[in-house]
Amino acid sequence: MSRPEDRVQRGDRQQRRGRPRRSAGPLLVLGAFAVIPAIALFALFSWADGSIEENEPAPPPPSTVVAPPAFADPLSTSMLSMRRVPAVLSRQLNVSDFQQELTPFLGTLNDRSCAAASVDGILIGAKNLDLPVIPASNEKLVVAAVALDVVGPETVLTTSVVSATAPVDGVIGGDLTLVGGGDPLLSSDWYPTSNLERYAVLSPTSLDTLADRVRDAGITAITGNVVGDGSRYDDEFFAPGWGDGVAGLEAGPYDALMANDSRVLGEQQRANDPNTGAAREFIRLLNERGITVAGSAASGIAPTGGNVIATIDSAPVSDVVGEMLANSDNNTAELLMKEIGLVGEGIGSREAGARVMTAKLVEWGIDTTSVVLSDGSGLSLDNRITCSALLSVMQRFTPDSAFGSGLPIAGQTGTLTGIFTDHPLAGRLTGKTGTLNNPPFNADPPAVKALSGYVAVDGGTAVEYVLVLNGPTISDQSEYRPVWTALADVLNTYPAGATPAELGPR
Structure with a gap:
Protein backbone atom coordinates (compact mmCIF):
# COMPACT_ATOMS: atom_id res chain seq x y z
CA MET A 1 0.00 0.00 0.00
CA SER A 2 1.41 3.26 -1.05
CA ARG A 3 1.97 6.02 1.48
CA PRO A 4 0.62 9.56 0.92
CA GLU A 5 4.13 11.00 0.72
CA ASP A 6 4.99 8.41 -2.00
CA ARG A 7 2.01 9.53 -4.04
CA VAL A 8 3.09 13.16 -3.70
CA GLN A 9 6.62 12.34 -4.95
CA ARG A 10 5.27 10.38 -7.97
CA GLY A 11 2.93 13.23 -8.75
CA ASP A 12 5.85 15.66 -8.67
CA ARG A 13 7.84 13.51 -11.09
CA GLN A 14 4.89 13.22 -13.43
CA GLN A 15 4.38 16.95 -13.29
CA ARG A 16 8.08 17.59 -14.11
CA ARG A 17 7.98 15.11 -16.99
CA GLY A 18 4.90 16.78 -18.37
CA ARG A 19 6.26 20.34 -18.10
CA PRO A 20 7.31 21.87 -21.49
CA ARG A 21 11.05 22.73 -21.92
CA ARG A 22 12.09 26.36 -22.16
CA SER A 23 13.42 27.68 -25.49
CA ALA A 24 17.15 28.70 -25.66
CA GLY A 25 16.43 31.50 -28.05
CA PRO A 26 16.45 34.42 -25.62
CA LEU A 27 19.80 33.31 -24.18
CA LEU A 28 21.40 33.23 -27.62
CA VAL A 29 20.16 36.72 -28.27
CA LEU A 30 21.59 38.04 -25.02
CA GLY A 31 24.92 36.34 -25.77
CA ALA A 32 25.09 37.94 -29.17
CA PHE A 33 24.47 41.40 -27.75
CA ALA A 34 27.32 40.81 -25.25
CA VAL A 35 29.78 39.60 -27.90
CA ILE A 36 29.21 42.43 -30.39
CA PRO A 37 30.70 45.22 -28.15
CA ALA A 38 33.67 43.01 -27.33
CA ILE A 39 34.36 42.45 -31.04
CA ALA A 40 34.09 46.18 -31.67
CA LEU A 41 36.53 47.00 -28.87
CA PHE A 42 39.00 44.39 -30.16
CA ALA A 43 38.83 45.87 -33.66
CA LEU A 44 39.36 49.39 -32.31
CA PHE A 45 42.37 48.24 -30.25
CA SER A 46 43.88 46.45 -33.27
CA TRP A 47 43.47 49.55 -35.42
CA ALA A 48 45.04 51.79 -32.74
CA ASP A 49 47.93 49.39 -32.27
CA GLY A 50 48.58 49.33 -35.96
CA SER A 51 48.49 53.15 -36.09
CA ILE A 52 51.13 53.36 -33.36
CA GLU A 53 53.36 50.92 -35.20
CA GLU A 54 52.98 52.92 -38.43
CA ASN A 55 53.37 56.43 -36.97
CA GLU A 56 55.53 56.08 -33.82
CA PRO A 57 58.48 53.95 -32.82
CA ALA A 58 57.70 51.26 -30.33
CA PRO A 59 58.73 52.07 -26.76
CA PRO A 60 62.09 50.51 -25.83
CA PRO A 61 62.04 47.50 -23.57
CA PRO A 62 62.89 48.20 -19.90
CA SER A 63 66.63 48.27 -19.32
CA THR A 64 66.39 46.42 -16.01
CA VAL A 65 63.94 44.08 -14.47
CA VAL A 66 62.88 45.19 -11.01
CA ALA A 67 62.25 42.23 -8.78
CA PRO A 68 59.37 42.50 -6.33
CA PRO A 69 60.47 43.24 -2.76
CA ALA A 70 61.20 40.27 -0.61
CA PHE A 71 58.96 39.91 2.40
CA ALA A 72 60.50 39.05 5.75
CA ASP A 73 59.41 35.81 7.27
CA PRO A 74 56.59 36.52 9.69
CA LEU A 75 57.18 35.80 13.35
CA SER A 76 55.90 32.38 14.20
CA THR A 77 55.24 33.26 17.84
CA SER A 78 51.57 33.26 18.74
CA MET A 79 50.09 36.53 19.93
CA LEU A 80 49.15 34.81 23.20
CA SER A 81 52.60 33.33 23.76
CA MET A 82 54.63 34.29 26.84
CA ARG A 83 57.39 35.25 24.39
CA LYS A 140 72.30 62.85 46.11
CA LEU A 141 70.01 60.21 44.58
CA VAL A 142 67.04 61.92 46.22
CA VAL A 143 68.26 65.35 45.10
CA ALA A 144 68.66 64.09 41.54
CA ALA A 145 65.23 62.48 41.40
CA VAL A 146 63.40 65.51 42.80
CA ALA A 147 65.39 68.03 40.74
CA LEU A 148 64.46 66.24 37.52
CA ASP A 149 60.81 66.28 38.58
CA VAL A 150 60.47 69.73 40.18
CA VAL A 151 63.05 71.87 38.36
CA GLY A 152 62.76 69.92 35.10
CA PRO A 153 65.35 68.12 32.95
CA GLU A 154 65.36 70.74 30.15
CA THR A 155 65.58 73.79 32.42
CA VAL A 156 68.72 75.92 32.13
CA LEU A 157 70.26 78.19 34.77
CA THR A 158 71.17 81.64 33.46
CA THR A 159 74.01 83.92 34.58
CA SER A 160 73.57 87.58 33.58
CA VAL A 161 75.66 90.72 33.34
CA VAL A 162 73.67 93.84 34.23
CA SER A 163 74.32 97.58 34.51
CA ALA A 164 72.17 100.25 36.13
CA THR A 165 72.07 102.29 32.92
CA ALA A 166 72.82 101.65 29.28
CA PRO A 167 76.46 102.10 28.26
CA VAL A 168 77.49 105.30 26.47
CA ASP A 169 80.13 104.94 23.76
CA GLY A 170 81.12 101.57 25.26
CA VAL A 171 81.51 102.95 28.79
CA ILE A 172 79.37 101.73 31.69
CA GLY A 173 78.95 104.60 34.13
CA GLY A 174 78.89 102.92 37.52
CA ASP A 175 78.90 99.28 38.54
CA LEU A 176 78.63 96.16 36.40
CA THR A 177 76.81 93.34 38.22
CA LEU A 178 77.36 89.63 37.62
CA VAL A 179 74.04 88.00 38.58
CA GLY A 180 74.08 84.32 39.56
CA GLY A 181 71.34 82.01 38.36
CA GLY A 182 72.26 79.04 40.53
CA ASP A 183 74.61 77.49 37.97
CA PRO A 184 77.04 75.26 39.92
CA LEU A 185 79.14 74.54 36.81
CA LEU A 186 80.08 78.14 35.92
CA SER A 187 83.80 77.80 35.16
CA SER A 188 86.67 79.70 33.63
CA ASP A 189 88.22 77.78 30.78
CA TRP A 190 91.30 76.91 32.85
CA TYR A 191 89.37 75.27 35.68
CA PRO A 192 88.05 71.94 34.32
CA THR A 193 91.58 70.74 33.57
CA SER A 194 93.26 72.34 36.60
CA ASN A 195 93.33 69.13 38.70
CA LEU A 196 92.27 71.23 41.69
CA GLU A 197 89.29 68.91 42.14
CA ARG A 198 89.30 65.13 42.25
CA TYR A 199 87.15 64.90 39.12
CA ALA A 200 87.07 67.31 36.21
CA VAL A 201 83.97 69.45 35.79
CA LEU A 202 81.51 67.93 33.33
CA SER A 203 79.34 70.16 31.10
CA PRO A 204 80.94 73.43 32.28
CA THR A 205 79.42 76.83 31.55
CA SER A 206 82.18 79.07 30.21
CA LEU A 207 82.74 82.26 32.16
CA ASP A 208 85.23 83.20 29.41
CA THR A 209 82.42 83.09 26.85
CA LEU A 210 80.34 85.42 29.03
CA ALA A 211 83.28 87.86 29.13
CA ASP A 212 83.53 87.58 25.32
CA ARG A 213 79.88 88.56 25.06
CA VAL A 214 80.44 91.66 27.18
CA ARG A 215 83.28 92.66 24.85
CA ASP A 216 81.15 91.85 21.79
CA ALA A 217 78.43 94.14 23.18
CA GLY A 218 80.90 97.00 22.66
CA ILE A 219 81.88 97.49 26.30
CA THR A 220 85.35 98.98 26.71
CA ALA A 221 85.34 100.42 30.24
CA ILE A 222 83.54 100.25 33.60
CA THR A 223 83.84 103.28 35.86
CA GLY A 224 82.62 101.47 38.98
CA ASN A 225 82.98 98.02 40.55
CA VAL A 226 82.18 94.54 39.31
CA VAL A 227 79.60 93.29 41.78
CA GLY A 228 78.74 89.63 42.39
CA ASP A 229 75.04 89.00 43.08
CA GLY A 230 74.01 85.65 44.57
CA SER A 231 70.71 86.87 46.00
CA ARG A 232 68.72 84.21 44.15
CA TYR A 233 69.45 82.02 47.20
CA ASP A 234 69.99 82.78 50.87
CA ASP A 235 73.47 83.49 52.23
CA GLU A 236 74.13 80.12 53.88
CA PHE A 237 77.48 79.13 52.39
CA PHE A 238 77.90 75.89 54.38
CA ALA A 239 75.31 73.37 55.59
CA PRO A 240 75.19 72.62 59.31
CA GLY A 241 75.88 69.12 60.56
CA TRP A 242 79.09 68.61 58.60
CA GLY A 243 81.98 66.89 60.32
CA ASP A 244 85.30 68.52 61.15
CA GLY A 245 87.44 69.46 58.17
CA VAL A 246 84.59 69.31 55.64
CA ALA A 247 83.57 72.96 55.21
CA GLY A 248 85.73 74.73 52.67
CA LEU A 249 87.47 71.51 51.70
CA GLU A 250 84.84 68.97 50.61
CA ALA A 251 82.19 71.60 49.87
CA GLY A 252 81.46 75.32 50.09
CA PRO A 253 81.41 78.14 50.21
CA TYR A 254 78.64 78.20 47.61
CA ASP A 255 75.89 80.57 46.51
CA ALA A 256 73.69 81.28 43.52
CA LEU A 257 76.77 82.96 42.01
CA MET A 258 79.77 80.68 42.18
CA ALA A 259 82.59 80.33 39.67
CA ASN A 260 85.22 77.59 39.73
CA ASP A 261 83.84 76.26 43.02
CA SER A 262 84.78 79.63 44.56
CA ARG A 263 88.32 79.65 43.18
CA VAL A 264 90.16 82.51 41.50
CA LEU A 265 93.14 81.92 39.25
CA GLY A 266 96.37 82.68 41.10
CA GLU A 267 94.81 82.48 44.58
CA GLN A 268 95.76 79.57 46.82
CA GLN A 269 92.56 79.39 48.86
CA ARG A 270 88.90 79.43 47.91
CA ALA A 271 87.21 82.79 48.21
CA ASN A 272 85.46 83.31 51.55
CA ASP A 273 82.50 84.84 49.69
CA PRO A 274 81.71 83.05 46.41
CA ASN A 275 80.07 86.20 45.02
CA THR A 276 83.14 88.37 45.52
CA GLY A 277 85.36 85.56 44.26
CA ALA A 278 83.36 85.27 41.03
CA ALA A 279 83.55 89.05 40.59
CA ARG A 280 87.35 89.01 40.99
CA GLU A 281 87.67 86.23 38.42
CA PHE A 282 85.39 88.12 36.03
CA ILE A 283 87.47 91.29 36.32
CA ARG A 284 90.52 89.25 35.35
CA LEU A 285 88.72 87.94 32.25
CA LEU A 286 87.45 91.41 31.29
CA ASN A 287 90.94 92.86 31.59
CA GLU A 288 92.30 90.11 29.33
CA ARG A 289 89.83 91.34 26.71
CA GLY A 290 90.93 94.97 26.97
CA ILE A 291 88.04 96.10 29.16
CA THR A 292 89.18 98.38 31.98
CA VAL A 293 87.58 98.31 35.42
CA ALA A 294 88.16 101.39 37.59
CA GLY A 295 86.81 99.82 40.77
CA SER A 296 87.24 96.42 42.40
CA ALA A 297 85.29 93.28 43.16
CA ALA A 298 82.35 93.48 45.56
CA SER A 299 79.26 91.62 46.67
CA GLY A 300 75.81 93.11 46.31
CA ILE A 301 72.47 93.09 44.50
CA ALA A 302 71.79 94.10 40.90
CA PRO A 303 69.74 97.26 40.33
CA THR A 304 66.02 96.70 39.77
CA GLY A 305 65.13 96.94 36.09
CA GLY A 306 68.78 97.10 35.09
CA ASN A 307 70.14 96.96 31.57
CA VAL A 308 71.16 93.44 30.52
CA ILE A 309 74.52 93.45 28.75
CA ALA A 310 75.01 89.69 28.24
CA THR A 311 73.84 86.29 29.46
CA ILE A 312 74.93 82.66 29.35
CA ASP A 313 72.92 79.51 30.01
CA SER A 314 74.02 76.36 31.73
CA ALA A 315 73.65 72.91 30.25
CA PRO A 316 70.18 71.43 30.85
CA VAL A 317 69.45 70.39 34.42
CA SER A 318 69.57 66.75 33.28
CA ASP A 319 73.28 67.26 32.52
CA VAL A 320 73.84 69.15 35.77
CA VAL A 321 72.28 66.20 37.62
CA GLY A 322 74.49 63.83 35.65
CA GLU A 323 77.61 65.77 36.67
CA MET A 324 76.54 65.68 40.31
CA LEU A 325 75.99 61.91 40.25
CA ALA A 326 79.06 60.98 38.22
CA ASN A 327 81.50 63.14 40.20
CA SER A 328 79.61 63.10 43.50
CA ASP A 329 79.81 66.91 43.27
CA ASN A 330 78.89 68.31 46.68
CA ASN A 331 78.53 71.97 45.65
CA THR A 332 76.26 71.02 42.77
CA ALA A 333 74.07 69.00 45.12
CA GLU A 334 73.72 71.88 47.59
CA LEU A 335 72.81 74.39 44.87
CA LEU A 336 70.29 72.00 43.31
CA MET A 337 68.66 71.57 46.70
CA LYS A 338 68.24 75.34 46.98
CA GLU A 339 66.90 75.55 43.43
CA ILE A 340 64.35 72.86 44.33
CA GLY A 341 63.26 75.06 47.24
CA LEU A 342 63.05 78.13 45.00
CA VAL A 343 60.95 76.40 42.35
CA GLY A 344 58.78 74.53 44.85
CA GLU A 345 58.23 77.18 47.51
CA GLY A 346 59.69 80.39 46.09
CA ILE A 347 62.49 80.28 48.69
CA GLY A 348 66.05 79.51 47.65
CA SER A 349 67.18 77.84 50.86
CA ARG A 350 68.30 74.45 52.09
CA GLU A 351 65.32 74.20 54.44
CA ALA A 352 62.82 74.95 51.68
CA GLY A 353 64.53 72.41 49.44
CA ALA A 354 64.28 69.78 52.17
CA ARG A 355 60.56 70.43 52.58
CA VAL A 356 59.90 70.17 48.86
CA MET A 357 61.99 66.99 48.59
CA THR A 358 60.18 65.36 51.51
CA ALA A 359 56.78 66.32 50.10
CA LYS A 360 57.73 64.84 46.74
CA LEU A 361 58.73 61.55 48.35
CA VAL A 362 55.36 61.44 50.09
CA GLU A 363 53.63 62.21 46.78
CA TRP A 364 55.47 59.23 45.28
CA GLY A 365 54.09 56.98 48.02
CA ILE A 366 57.40 56.66 49.88
CA ASP A 367 57.34 56.40 53.68
CA THR A 368 59.30 59.34 55.11
CA THR A 369 58.69 58.56 58.78
Missing part, protein backbone atom coordinates in the same frame (compact mmCIF):
# COMPACT_ATOMS: atom_id res chain seq x y z
CA ARG A 84 55.39 38.43 23.80
CA VAL A 85 56.36 39.47 27.36
CA PRO A 86 59.97 38.26 27.53
CA ALA A 87 60.93 40.41 30.54
CA VAL A 88 58.14 38.88 32.61
CA LEU A 89 58.99 35.38 31.43
CA SER A 90 62.72 35.83 32.14
CA ARG A 91 61.96 37.21 35.59
CA GLN A 92 59.70 34.27 36.42
CA LEU A 93 62.34 31.80 35.32
CA ASN A 94 65.27 33.46 37.09
CA VAL A 95 64.01 35.14 40.27
CA SER A 96 64.14 32.02 42.43
CA ASP A 97 67.81 31.38 41.60
CA PHE A 98 68.64 35.05 42.17
CA GLN A 99 66.93 35.01 45.55
CA GLN A 100 68.94 31.96 46.59
CA GLU A 101 72.17 33.81 45.73
CA LEU A 102 71.09 37.06 47.39
CA THR A 103 69.89 35.69 50.72
CA PRO A 104 73.28 34.46 52.04
CA PHE A 105 74.91 37.78 51.11
CA LEU A 106 72.29 39.75 53.04
CA GLY A 107 72.98 37.58 56.05
CA THR A 108 76.60 38.77 56.19
CA LEU A 109 75.69 42.45 56.80
CA ASN A 110 75.85 43.98 60.26
CA ASP A 111 72.76 45.18 62.08
CA ARG A 112 73.54 48.85 61.46
CA SER A 113 73.52 48.49 57.66
CA CYS A 114 70.79 47.90 55.10
CA ALA A 115 70.53 46.47 51.60
CA ALA A 116 67.86 45.51 49.10
CA ALA A 117 67.52 44.35 45.50
CA SER A 118 64.61 44.20 43.09
CA VAL A 119 64.04 43.21 39.48
CA ASP A 120 61.91 45.62 37.47
CA GLY A 121 60.54 47.02 40.72
CA ILE A 122 59.69 43.66 42.29
CA LEU A 123 61.50 43.15 45.60
CA ILE A 124 63.69 40.04 45.64
CA GLY A 125 65.39 40.36 49.02
CA ALA A 126 66.32 42.87 51.72
CA LYS A 127 68.12 43.34 55.02
CA ASN A 128 66.93 45.99 57.52
CA LEU A 129 64.75 47.51 54.81
CA ASP A 130 63.20 50.15 57.11
CA LEU A 131 66.21 50.86 59.30
CA PRO A 132 67.25 54.56 59.31
CA VAL A 133 70.88 54.78 58.21
CA ILE A 134 73.30 57.61 57.38
CA PRO A 135 73.36 57.65 53.56
CA ALA A 136 76.46 59.75 52.85
CA SER A 137 76.42 60.74 49.15
CA ASN A 138 73.53 58.40 48.38
CA GLU A 139 71.57 61.42 49.57
CA SER A 370 62.39 57.87 59.39
CA VAL A 371 63.78 60.09 56.63
CA VAL A 372 65.78 63.22 57.55
CA LEU A 373 67.07 65.36 54.67
CA SER A 374 69.50 67.75 56.31
CA ASP A 375 71.52 68.75 53.23
CA GLY A 376 71.88 67.93 49.54
CA SER A 377 75.41 66.57 49.43
CA GLY A 378 75.06 63.89 52.08
CA LEU A 379 77.97 65.35 54.09
CA SER A 380 75.73 66.05 57.07
CA LEU A 381 75.85 63.53 59.90
CA ASP A 382 72.20 64.37 60.60
CA ASN A 383 70.87 62.79 57.39
CA ARG A 384 68.84 59.60 57.73
CA ILE A 385 67.23 57.44 55.07
CA THR A 386 66.02 53.87 54.68
CA CYS A 387 66.91 51.34 52.03
CA SER A 388 63.18 51.10 51.38
CA ALA A 389 63.05 54.80 50.46
CA LEU A 390 66.22 54.63 48.36
CA LEU A 391 65.04 51.56 46.48
CA SER A 392 61.68 53.20 45.78
CA VAL A 393 63.50 56.19 44.27
CA MET A 394 65.63 53.87 42.12
CA GLN A 395 62.54 52.00 40.93
CA ARG A 396 61.01 55.20 39.54
CA PHE A 397 63.70 55.33 36.86
CA THR A 398 65.50 53.07 34.41
CA PRO A 399 69.22 52.70 33.67
CA ASP A 400 68.86 54.69 30.44
CA SER A 401 66.81 57.55 31.92
CA ALA A 402 68.28 60.98 32.69
CA PHE A 403 68.59 59.75 36.27
CA GLY A 404 70.12 56.36 35.55
CA SER A 405 72.45 57.45 32.75
CA GLY A 406 74.07 60.01 35.06
CA LEU A 407 75.38 57.33 37.42
CA PRO A 408 79.04 56.29 37.27
CA ILE A 409 79.79 53.15 35.24
CA ALA A 410 81.80 50.39 36.90
CA GLY A 411 85.43 50.49 35.81
CA GLN A 412 84.83 53.38 33.41
CA THR A 413 83.50 56.72 34.66
CA GLY A 414 83.24 59.03 37.64
CA THR A 415 83.66 57.68 41.14
CA LEU A 416 83.57 54.09 39.83
CA THR A 417 86.45 54.56 37.38
CA GLY A 418 88.82 52.42 39.43
CA ILE A 419 86.20 50.07 40.91
CA PHE A 420 85.26 46.63 39.49
CA THR A 421 87.71 47.10 36.63
CA ASP A 422 88.36 43.35 36.38
CA HIS A 423 84.87 42.20 37.33
CA PRO A 424 82.39 40.72 34.82
CA LEU A 425 80.07 43.64 35.62
CA ALA A 426 82.60 46.24 34.44
CA GLY A 427 80.78 48.44 31.96
CA ARG A 428 77.37 47.05 33.00
CA LEU A 429 76.90 47.97 36.66
CA THR A 430 76.15 51.62 37.43
CA GLY A 431 76.04 53.03 40.92
CA LYS A 432 76.15 56.06 43.17
CA THR A 433 78.91 55.79 45.73
CA GLY A 434 78.94 57.32 49.19
CA THR A 435 81.64 57.76 51.81
CA LEU A 436 81.90 59.37 55.23
CA ASN A 437 84.85 59.07 57.56
CA ASN A 438 83.86 60.07 61.06
CA PRO A 439 86.65 59.84 63.57
CA PRO A 440 87.01 58.93 66.31
CA PHE A 441 86.20 55.48 64.99
CA ASN A 442 85.29 54.11 68.40
CA ALA A 443 82.41 56.54 68.84
CA ASP A 444 79.20 57.37 67.01
CA PRO A 445 78.22 58.50 64.47
CA PRO A 446 79.56 55.60 62.42
CA ALA A 447 81.48 55.79 59.16
CA VAL A 448 79.53 55.15 55.94
CA LYS A 449 80.13 53.36 52.67
CA ALA A 450 77.23 53.18 50.22
CA LEU A 451 76.58 51.96 46.68
CA SER A 452 73.22 52.04 44.92
CA GLY A 453 72.34 51.69 41.25
CA TYR A 454 71.40 49.34 38.42
CA VAL A 455 72.54 46.32 36.50
CA ALA A 456 70.96 46.38 33.04
CA VAL A 457 70.04 43.03 31.49
CA ASP A 458 70.09 42.42 27.75
CA GLY A 459 66.53 42.74 26.51
CA GLY A 460 65.31 45.67 28.59
CA THR A 461 64.98 44.49 32.17
CA ALA A 462 67.09 45.70 35.11
CA VAL A 463 68.14 44.91 38.65
CA GLU A 464 67.81 47.80 41.10
CA TYR A 465 70.01 47.55 44.19
CA VAL A 466 70.87 49.61 47.27
CA LEU A 467 73.58 49.01 49.85
CA VAL A 468 74.26 51.41 52.73
CA LEU A 469 76.92 50.23 55.15
CA ASN A 470 77.22 51.92 58.53
CA GLY A 471 79.97 50.87 60.92
CA PRO A 472 82.89 52.14 63.00
CA THR A 473 85.55 51.45 60.35
CA ILE A 474 83.44 50.51 57.32
CA SER A 475 85.00 53.22 55.12
CA ASP A 476 88.32 51.41 55.24
CA GLN A 477 89.01 49.63 51.93
CA SER A 478 89.95 46.41 53.65
CA GLU A 479 86.48 46.31 55.18
CA TYR A 480 84.07 47.57 52.52
CA ARG A 481 85.69 46.32 49.31
CA PRO A 482 85.06 42.62 50.08
CA VAL A 483 81.40 43.49 50.72
CA TRP A 484 81.12 45.43 47.46
CA THR A 485 82.75 42.60 45.54
CA ALA A 486 80.41 40.04 47.13
CA LEU A 487 77.43 42.20 46.12
CA ALA A 488 78.70 42.48 42.56
CA ASP A 489 79.19 38.70 42.42
CA VAL A 490 75.57 38.19 43.47
CA LEU A 491 74.23 40.78 41.02
CA ASN A 492 76.20 39.09 38.24
CA THR A 493 74.23 35.86 38.76
CA TYR A 494 71.06 37.43 37.38
CA PRO A 495 69.75 36.10 35.11
CA ALA A 496 71.08 32.58 35.62
CA GLY A 497 68.99 31.35 32.69
CA ALA A 498 67.61 32.94 29.52
CA THR A 499 67.59 36.74 29.21
CA PRO A 500 64.60 38.73 27.88
CA ALA A 501 66.47 39.13 24.59
CA GLU A 502 66.75 35.35 24.24
CA LEU A 503 63.09 34.82 25.14
CA GLY A 504 61.63 37.43 22.77
CA PRO A 505 59.24 36.63 19.89
CA ARG A 506 60.59 34.41 17.13
